Amino acid sequence: MFTDNQDDTSKHSRVCIITGANSGIGLEAAKQISDKGYEVILACRSESRGKKAENDIKDLNPSANVKFMKLDLGSLDSIRHFVDDFHATGKPLHVLCNNAGLETSGYQQTEDGFEMTLGVNHLGHFLLTHLLLEDLKKTAERGEDVRIVVTASEVHNPKSPGGDRGVPAHIDLDNVMVTDPDSYDSWLTYKNSKLANVLFTYELARRLKDSGITANCLCPGFIPETGLLRDISMMRRFALYLVLPLLKWKGVVRTVKDGGETVAMVATDEKLKGVSGKYYVNTEEKESSKESYDKEIAIGFWKISENFVKLDEKYKIPAVM
Template sequence: MNGKVCIVTGGNTGIGRETARGLAQRGAKVVLACRDMGRAEAARDDIAGTTGSKDVEVIALDLGSKASIRAFGERFRATHERLDVLVNNAGAWLGSRGTTGDGLEATFGVNHVGTWLLTQELLPLLKKSAPSRIVVLSSALHYRGRMDWDDLQFERRKYSTTAAYNQSKLANVLFTKALARRLEGTGVTVNAVHPGVVATDLMRDYPKLLVKLFHLFLLTPEQGAACSLHVATAPELGGVTGEYFEKSRIKPAATAALDEAAQERLWALTEALAT
């Protein structure tokens, strides 16, 4: 990975932080794309200290804000000539229904729409830098996901945190499949990954005691980063695209994620929401 430039969204904590650390250990220049700049700078210092890397950078990014995403893209393109790996790691699992600054239901807005828009912003540079890779963090919960096409943002039905999260993770795989088709022949690959059930800040809005108990049974963030790092860096995966990975191995995605009509329907809807 020497000389390669990588972006990790949500790189200030949990799986993202350990993914960024792993990329830095392998010699890559790493950009932490984060909303909380204080925590991001602390993560940068930690990663630099443990890896000896002088190439860890922080750029502000709020995936719940289209303006922030576009500003990030503009700044990154202005200051970097290449992008070899984009790890769409950041995500949210909220304890109650909320909205982004743009008025989108927050789980869907951050986990899917924000990820979709950021990837579009960076695609020209990824294509210019090919061979390059995009890694999208989904979840095994996408198998339980259902796209409610009439109410994707829970504006009419009763809000369920689990249903919202599962739907967003299914959307991640639908997006990965649709994007892989669009990138055929460009040298840019895109794959979705399940990191495992990991002790992270994802459930930070839940009661602290519940989170502590839950964390007793989970993987460490370092273990959770292993699959992302494998898909981002393994030489043998250079031509692999449009796949879903668990435990660093390809696994068939949910039947709902394989529906090409659904992939294209979501793409068109997302395109409209992201404008």
């Protein structure tokens, strides 16, 4: 934890929190955002990996203003502690990048008993966003550009390459979270968690309309060199090994630098100032899946998410009717 209480927030540069910033797309985005002069908080679950990321960024750019702070999105307690630690710094907040994500090979649970993929990729970020909203609102009330950015994925869309493999992504409001390890499908659960990211972003954008805070989501592209696929089954690893040359030849495979650029663009690009409720793939705005625009599912899912994380009334954001 670092403390830096200052009353005069105008002394600060723009501050960005990015989750999952010790690896892959998050680390690259953190570098690029700090290169633009932002103060970047690397919100990571492992102290050693988080500090290494901090040092790696400073080695590349000694004037980078980056700092690790501990955040485990698989623990509601850790999320609350992270927010307390952030508040203790006295810093304002301009950009929140909900980027961390994982795909597990088998059924796992978070500390609070949620299925791990939905728990980390959606529920952890859902709580984090609510607990940081007052900070974002305060910055927006000063007329500053304030953004929430969510790293989703094209695979949320059953019509996309990859998204069309296996059972299509769907949020079933009667059965949002897998609880039976025997029926666990890691690919479907990951796709559902990414659909959850898009539904959440659009509903957030609707609820925050006229608040001065924007909410957008993105797909960074298919980037097999990150750590995301580290836990996939041997069978999927082998299938990927077979198709990778073809995908590279077709130009589908992107680099970590490209993926980081997409996050950094949505987080900082001047031309996106005031733009909200959009989905970007690589650097282009794109339509997301049909279901991701379903307001009834979004509102029902929001309510269920509030109940899962036991959201205190004072943090609730009313739905727009």
